[in-house]
Amino acid sequence: MSDLTKLSLKATRDGIKNKDFSALEVTDSYLSAIEAANPKLNAYVSIEAEQARTMAKQSDEKLAKGQGGALEGVPLGIKDLFATIGTHTQAGSHILDGFKPEYESSITANLWADGAVMLGKLNMDEFAMGSSNETSYYGAVVNPWRADDSNKDLVPGGSSGGSAAAVSAWLCAGATATDTGGSIRQPAAFTGTVGIKPTYGRCSRWGVVAFASSLDQAGPITRTVEDSALMLNSMAGFDKKDSTSVDLAVPDFAAAVERGVKGLTIGVPKEYRMEGMPQEIETLWQQGLAWLKDEGAIIKGISLPHTKYALPAYYIVAPAEASSNLARYDGVKYGLRVNGDSIDEMYENTRAKGFGAEVQRRVLIGTYVLSAGYYDAYYVKAQKVRTLIKRDFEQVFADGIDAILTPATPSAAFGIADQEMAADPVKMYLNDIFTVTVNMAGLPAIAVPAGKDAQGLPLALQLIGKPFDEETLFAAGRVIERSAGLDFTPKKWW
């Protein structure tokens, strides 16, 4: 039998359903692949082999009885940010040492209800703060991709680096991920996978460890656009336990995938043409526009004038919310406690030891911008910028734009322990330059692999859609994917 891990999510599901192979066989194949690869790639922080086999057996039993859900038997990896009952849930942090929740996140509950199988928990930047997956307490994830003729380890992007690496390296059929400023799309772009950040409110945040509540949104990372649509179908849905979740019916995303782009108007925002942007990114962007045009889309130049304020405003709003969201990790109730002679000392010891440098940096920034005397100058102003950014998008959509095409990242994957980025956190933050605006406006956006750079590393384009119009993104994303026609399988070295 051919390698069962080398199938799309859809092919995996259909094969199990048609009894070409069993769910248990697929799960076992993935477990073997993980066992072999994880020491090198470090994508999983916890491998739940026993539970995976139990779930797979249950799927096989259900299918034998003619039952089974939309993802019956499909093995998935789950980002460590999602609460999963009785299993490792530590958000890539030391401060949640030993934490195993007694509750299941709404999204993973939806996936299990549809028959999916959990292989284990995926590595990530600590509390989803990072763009390289180097801030994880469990160590960096290594990108399965290497530049042509190079042995240099590259980052898979972040914060969903484990999710992207695992999907790219065939260590799961699909993975859950979350995106606060680009944490699904940037790692997808760095690993040649497909990542969609749905509209804010489309997926429940209940049971997902919070980074910045008004920006956080979960979505899938998969190998194909169709897989992305299938997986999002199972993840999405209204949840009354999340007040910010939106009570809208979930459309059949998969049905929209082959809809094409004929007659759609695609916007090209001039503000995304950054100074110093590599020529190959610009070329890829033009190529993407040409593909869409070839399939009947109308291309139109647009302006999103407040784009340049998005990144600075994001780095006020996100840390502000994070500083408050992370206050609960105080050593009192769960996770790590480092004792001291007073309660204040215990707090200080626990949080100093439990949080890594990047998390501490953002908690400090967030505390500062919310402080008396600074609140209006920073937080309030950033919220105003946010309103303006949102209005920019509303304006272009009102003017007839159906979706917007931009690059996903300013470059391909960079090296682990990059000196420049380590020296200047802002350089690292610039990775999110094309993605943060979308979170600030609460819009859906998808990153689709579209080409490779001169060194053979994957590059992606981003499509931004109207609120709750993920369908158009799947349709247009599929056109890019099909037109690119490239194989985004990394050359195996691990």
Next chain:
Amino acid sequence: MSLVDTRTPDPKKFIKGATGDWEMVIGLEIHAQVTSESKLFSGSSTKFGNSPNSNVSFVDAAMPGMLPTINEECVRQAVRTGLGLKAKINNRSIFDRKNYFYPDLPQGYQISQFKDPIVGEGIVYLDMGKDGIVEIGIERLHLEQDAGKSIHDLHPNMSFIDLNRSGVALMEIVSKPDIRSSEEARSYIAKIRTILRYLGTCDGNMEQGSLRADINVSVREPGGEFGTRCEIKNVNSMRFAVAAIEYEARRQIDILEDGGKIDQETRLFDAKTGKTRSMRSKEEAHDYRYFPDPDLLPLEFDDEFVAKLAKDLPELPDEKHGRFVSEYGITSYDASVLISSRANASFFEDVAKGRNGKLSANWVINEFFGRLAKEELNVANSPINAHQLGGIIDLISNGDISGKIAKELFEIIWVEGGKPSEIVEKRGMKQVSDTGAIEKMIDEIIANNPEQVIKVKEKPQLIGWFVGQVMKASQGKANPRAVNEILKAKLGL
């Protein structure tokens, strides 16, 4: 908020100091626990007295990834309370996070309302007796979560945390600085408590902590600029409130008269010593870093939602007071006593319906409430019901028994129960209005006491002695009015 002085300085309230008179300025923040089955943002029970940490959900314990969802009943209770305070209801309000670290605050922040509270400005009227009605402004009412409880005395160097109260809904009712004496403050707390109890939005139990007050006190020269205030935290009885205010005002006056200045600070009242002491200075005050809670959408409802609650609101104490005065012809003071609680007021109405209002009020207040208080009982567990008390009053009104006999009858029914008219009949307690019988008794007394008869002609007030003799002879049952009339006729007075 800008402070506006709404009161005219009243010399009766001034405090004498060494250098002259001083006036207190007081504002209160009352924290009232919302009467609701479950907590403000979780489904956990709010029941008091359950074993520690038994009313705790994942949300209350601030488990990672948990999210708050608003409890609609708490919103309704806050709106009802706002209506009861004749306040502006804000159809759109916002929940904010108040950030600070404390072990019994699991989230590391309290969800509260800062800039946009659910209820805006309102008014409370205090009946200060001979000083008349005093109007106290309400600044706002907002909803917030209560914290848990830290228990420090069970272990030498560790503390225990009970999260049962964590997340329970509180209404913080903030007054304007309109209060000018400890007596007014006491009356204000009592009035707020009465309104809350009428509305059923808070049980008002100060001993259990369902109602507690933070008291802001400053002093100034009468009618002068507002002084620097100190906030006395968490006062949980009206008696303590009065004592804390009196102590604090005197402390501030002493400092000012010694040429010192008041430091704005948070203070605690020690019930044992009757003193307040510093808890933290303004410099040590927390920077709460308020910002809108991104886990919750703005709280919005339409006018219809408010109108429906307004329609179902019970009659409130002030309205009831006015109605009692006009409908039953009783004094304002009596009305105030009778409306102190809904149960008391409705007991009175059951008694007074179709009877003499004043007589009913006298009996309900003096005999009935007096006796309840003495026995530490209340209307609900009283041995006498409104029907029985009404029966006693009927017997008085009909002239069947005198007031004195009525008190004996009240005592009998209190202890033994029974129907008033039957008891009177059975025990021969009916007063004698039969003039023939009374005349006979009087003739006998006159005949037996010739000296008194001579005396009474000189000093007519001695008639009382004759009345007494008749009452004695009749064992108290002779109708006093008939006795008087016949005596006067026979004695030629």
